[in-house]
Amino acid sequence: MEGAKHNLPDADAQKAAEGIAQLARELTEKDLLLVLISGGGSALLPAPIPPISLQEKFDVTRKLAAAGATIQELNTVRRALSFLKGGGLAHCAQPAKVVALILSDVIGDPLDFIASGPTVRSDVWPEEVLSVLDRYKLVDAIPASVKDVLGRLSPQREKNKDETDKSENVHNVVIGSNSVALKCAGRRVRELGFRPVVLSPGVCGDVRAVSRLYGLLARFACSREEPPPEIAAEVLRLGPEVGVESWDLCRTMQVLGEGRTEGWGATCLLAGGEPTVELTGKGRGGRNQELALRVGLELRGLELPPKGPVFLSGGTDGQDGPTEAAGAITDGGLYEEAQAQGLDINNFLTNNDSFTFFSRLSSGQRLLVPGLTCTNVMDVHMLLIPPIPINIR
Numbered sequence: 001m002e003g004a005k006h007n008l009p010d011a012d013a014q015k016a017a018e019g020i021a022q023l024a025r026e027l028t029e030k031d032l033l034l035v036l037i038s039g040g041g042s043a044l045l046p047a048p049i050p051p052i053s054l055q056e057k058f059d060v061t062r063k064l065a066a067a068g069a070t071i072q073e074l075n076t077v078r079r080a081l082s083f084l085k086g087g088g089l090a091h092c093a094q095p096a097k098v099v100a101l102i103l104s105d106v107i108g109d110p111l112d113f114i115a116s117g118p119t120v121r122s123d124v125w126p127e128e129v130l131s132v133l134d135r136y137k138l139v140d141a142i143p144a145s146v147k148d149v150l151g152r153l154s155p156q157r158e159k160n161k162d163e164t165d166k167s168e169n170v171h172n173v174v175i176g177s178n179s180v181a182l183k184c185a186g187r188r189v190r191e192l193g194f195r196p197v198v199l200s201p202g203v204c205g206d207v208r209a210v211s212r213l214y215g216l217l218a219r220f221a222c223s224r225e226e227p228p229p230e231i232a233a234e235v236l237r238l239g240p241e242v243g244v245e246s247w248d249l250c251r252t253m254q255v256l257g258e259g260r261t262e263g264w265g266a267t268c269l270l271a272g273g274e275p276t277v278e279l280t281g282k283g284r285g286g287r288n289q290e291l292a293l294r295v296g297l298e299l300r301g302l303e304l305p306p307k308g309p310v311f312l313s314g315g316t317d318g319q320d321g322p323t324e325a326a327g328a329i330t331d332g333g334l335y336e337e338a339q340a341q342g343l344d345i346n347n348f349l350t351n352n353d354s355f356t357f358f359s360r361l362s363s364g365q366r367l368l369v370p371g372l373t374c375t376n377v378m379d380v381h382m383l384l385i386p387p388i389p390i391n392i393r
């Protein structure tokens with residue numbers, strides 16, 4: 001059963017959801033329901049609580065997403081309007097045992113938000129749902145059916161509370177996540193003879209701040225002299241803005257510093273998460289290509305590979321935004337390369353046109369095009385830093 005094209009609920013997905021709910025309801029205490037859950041699950045399992053229609057649910061979801069709601073805000077609302085989300089599927093399956101194997105596409109791996117937690121019992125607070133809708137000025141735009149369901153939520157919350165006793169029947173296990181991807185990438189980096197350093201699986205926030213952070217870390221690691229203290233100070237100021245904790249920044253700078261002074265081989269900094277791009281233009285691109293483009297500008301002035309750093313940003317699903325590429329690879333030579341080919345980077349950035357830029361630059365050589373991977377644990381960022389000959393006084 002397939003459905004939810006373009007990650008939005010549709011009639012095919014609703015038919016699949018009905019079939020799944022029916023199957024779950026027929027189970028007995030002798031059965032085990034094995035549920036495989038991945039990102040995209042919210043759109044794949046639409047079960048609007050009557051009288052809400054699929055179209056009305058689609059409209060509310062689309063309006064919230066278009067207004068810039070976070071996945072936590074979006075799924076808080078989706079859980080309230082669906083009878084399979086927020087533990088509803090596990091509830092249908094009672095008294096059977098339920099084991100859910102979960103691939104996380106949400107920072108921090110919160111079980112109740114990944115695919116809106118169909119097997120994770122969660123309380124629904126109407127006040128919380130209304131405050132999300134209010135934040136995006138959508139309270140007046142929601143249809144009467146949605147208001148009706150929200151008005152009936154309090155008794156439902158009490159009902160859910162009574163049923164929490166049965167939750168020992170349900171086991172939720174995260175089997176794949178950005179942390180797992182970074183760990184595996186680190187293992188491969190070591191096999192290739194480089195030294196891996198994992199910064200964080202929780203990089204988020206504005207792509208401009210994220211690119212600045214990677215630029216600073218590259219300058220810190222590539223400095224031939226003792227890095228100026230202002231770099232570390234800016235790293236520590238900027239990191240928490242983009243979801244990286246101070247201790248992870250300190251630990252990473254310590255490892256990068258040791259790499260410089262002890263003359264180790266190349267170091268590969270690994271991080272992951274999901275930065276955001278504020279779309280102002282009409283071009284084609286994705287957050288990974290835009291990040292790579294911006295980091296390329298930040299690296300300007302540093303040595304070129306193989307003596308200088310290389311940066312890669314890629315979506316683990318193999319697709320970055322609505323483009324054929326998963327991301328791109330850049331270094332300190334990007335600006336001059338673009339200039340030489342008559343491409344004005346700032347024009348492409350203003351128009352959010354990173355895919356067109358990378359497609360035209362050197363016949364697309366810097367694009368990362370692995371094809372769809374059929375999985376998704378958000379994005380992976382890599383900064384490869386070669387051994388730097390340092391000046392010892």
Ligand SMILES: Nc1ncnc2c1ncn2[C@@H]1O[C@H](COP(=O)(O)OP(=O)(O)OP(=O)(O)O)[C@@H](O)[C@H]1O
Nearest residue numbers: 277283284285286287290315317320321322352353
């Ligand atoms: N022209 C563009 N330039 C930069 N980013 C873009 C552009 N168009 C879309 N995006 C970004 O791509 C994302 C939307 O694409 P998609 O539907 O693939 O998102 P997603 O479901 O969040 O991604 P994924 O499936 O990789 O998690 C958003 O983060 C959006 O800001």
Ligand SMILES: O=C(O)[C@H](O)CO
Nearest residue numbers: 039040041042114115
């Ligand atoms: O389906 C969803 O809700 C998102 O992909 C987050 O898991």
